[in-house]
Amino acid sequence: MSESSVTDVSPDLAGEPDPGPPELPRTSRQYWTEAAHTGALREVRLPRPGPGEVLIETLHSGISRGTESVVHRGEVPASITAIMQAPFQLGELPFPVSHGYLNVGVVRQGSQALLGQTVFTLAGHREHVVVPEADCHVLPEDCPTERALFAGIGEVGLNALWEAPVLAGDRVAVVGGGLIGLTTALFASKLPLERLQVIEVDADRRALIGSLGLEAVSPEKAATDNDVVLHSSASSAGLATALKIAGDDAVIVEQSWYGTGDQQVPLGADFHARRLRIVATQVGEVPGPRRMRRSRGQRLAAALRMLDPRFDTLISGRSTLQELPTVMADVAGSAPWTREQILHVIDHPLTAHHAFG
Template sequence: MQRDPEIPDTKTTARAWWVTGAGKGEIQDTPLEPQGSDEEEELVTVQALYSGISRGTESLVFHGRVPRSEYLAMRAPFQDGDFPWPVKYGYASVGEVIEGPVELVGQKVFCLYPHQDRYRVPASAVTPLPKKLPAERAILAANMETAVNGLWDGTPAVGDRIAVVGLGVVGLLVAWLASRIPGTRVTAIDTNPERQTIAEQLGLDFSSESGADDHDLVIHVSGHPSGLETALGLAGQEATIVEMSWYGDQPVPAPLGAAFHPRRLTLKSSQVGQIVPSRVPRWDYRKRLGLALELLQDEALDALITGECRFDDLPKSMARILIDGRETLCHRVVY
């Protein structure tokens, strides 16, 4: 009996979410075998269980707002296609290894992979989950890794007065981590009052307004240019402002007059694609991701996952998830 050529071979193909145009996407059959894989490295096949939608970056990709100059820098580890589209993009997949080295088969793993129901990658590309970390929550790993890197860039210290401006997933994680440093006073700031409940669930002091300009460290994660102005206004003498927002092709006016020079403020960028230079001798990407997964074991962080949908529903759900974000933090895709 011959196989119908119009029916995909499930042993060699998988189903993946592709952005196909401005605000458009669809689920397509895609080759299961990784392109350009190292034949000397053993591969694993992963059956996806969940993936997370990273609203900030994926919204820029979905609407074709990645600047041409950043096409290479913004490629995800296992991205297929090129910006602006068609492109298979994403980096928060959790699944179960169904084929590969015996020590990995059956294990739940995290992988920086797009939204796809099955995939085959080098064994080194997957990280087993800690035993006490539910797979449903592990989709936050990439966000936690970004938060860790941002704090490494900001170098908070015991007793610091810290403000975090912008309470998306990364901002909430940054504030939550900073609040666990002894003696710190952390203020979580967002203009959206609906963020207050979640902030307080994480034990954070919430404010919808900027406060005193006495902070040792201010971290901006709102993604809005007005938030940068708020962050600069919160910084005390000789303070540091860490800019974690990425604006794509959006112009950002930075108010560097007024007190910026008299206060001798430091404005520095943070981007998860690069490990802080001072830590490179001791840390690599795999160790940093392992740390992020360990930090996710607190069940309070379930509050950051505010919705879910089936993988098959992405074509009709993605636009709503990425456009109407006042109530959405991390959205979970279920396979």
């Protein structure tokens, strides 16, 4: 099977499948990473919720480019596969696995209180997902369904702001104007900061950042007395810039995940001489200072509430679920058309292709 195959992979559906309630389809499609550089759709029986669970019919899912590219290429280090699994993934890393964590859909079975509600969950690219009722986050009334996809990225950004921490009156720089960096910057812009700059090498991306009401500068023009630098470029050059523009005794929060890739980090000059700190942040845990007072669910709910209309501008492309194997191969391989992408949305047509019972 080639990496761009869109042929459905159908497990054994011998015998008469359980049709479930008449308004629901008999089968459902799921995106799986079958092997390194190989993604495909599987058609399976419709999942059924158990006690305390709900069945969600997906409207949209979103591609988190950095993490999902690492998964697609098979670059998850064996020592951390358990730590880096998505909350509701199927299978086990490295593969076969159905990963992903940006999903908005409608509750079709389960809790009467949630039935018919549109919710965000940390589920992946599957037409139907089953998750615990407690892990469903009902969208605010003024939040469009596609904007809600940013909630999962928003909690990554919020986690980094808490990790530093970023405080009122701080001078803050965000290095890297991709999905994580821009989400983090938009959240940071809600704080009363003395200065907030987004450091971005691409001129076109800087223009987009400026349209969001943020200050975007090239690395050469960045201020160098920052209290906090949030790095998300996933590159050695970006991390070198972060070290250079951090003020004395400042903290650099590393938001990038490099997988099995090796990075060159210039620690010989700024790092030691100016007593800098590089802090890791990983969304699997709430940062220590707040861990006793905030659950992961509360953090995600806060991120969902913090989304505003500026996030709509960051939706840069869309494809159907049927196209996802090819799209994911392009994204993970940095095909030219993907380089301008920020959040790529996957549309899930509501059961249009299924036979009903």
